[in-house]
Amino acid sequence: MTEILSDSEADRRLGFRAGWVRTGAVISREVELASFPRAIEVVNRVAELAEAADHHPDIDIRWRTLTFRLSTHSAGGLTAKDFDLAAQIDEVL
Amino acid sequence: MTEILSDSEADRRLGFRAGWVRTGAVISREVELASFPRAIEVVNRVAELAEAADHHPDIDIRWRTLTFRLSTHSAGGLTAKDFDLAAQIDEVL
Secondary structure: OOOOOOHHHHHHHHHOOOOOEOOOOOOEEEEOOOHHHHHHHHHHHHHHHHHHHHHOOEEEEEOOOOEEOEOOOOOEEEEEEHHHHHHHHHOOO | OOOOOOOHHHHHHHHOOOOEEEEOOOEEEEEEEOOOOHHHHHHHHHHHHHHHHOOOOOEEEEOEEEEEEEEEEEEEEEOOOHHHHHHHHHHHH
8 A cells, every 4th residue: 555645745755756746636747849759759768668667647638748747646646656756757868 | 822621611621520529729539559569650650741741730648538629720720731631641540
């Protein structure tokens, strides 16, 4: 069972993730890539990480701008899984 | 210059595109794939078509459910480009 983080713990972890914002039980990051093909490459790399973690972010593709949104729906809140995957996404970007 | 289609012409063309709905100047299709990796494969195939057409749909990835949205922002409405790409997307699905 993955434990829901308190707001203060979520915000503490958010402090390490520049570019991410928290809106309630969701953290999100928007990023503009150099081109549409480059954005799709990033989607593919994030998709591999997501599948490996069995944790899938919502991804919005708007030409070369991507938005990733993470929340642990099965737990009903933010958990360590969200911040772990956010850190992995940051390594791709 | 790509010509904006009248509502009646847009709806006529929509009649050939099962699964697509029109909301004002946007047509969209939502589709659920068998798995997340399969959904990402579809995103890649649609991305190739989009880049070739230089016309990029908004794409929302929600685990194995994809939503495609098409509109010709440069023209300020729906044009033949939207329905042409919708037909190509349908061939992928």
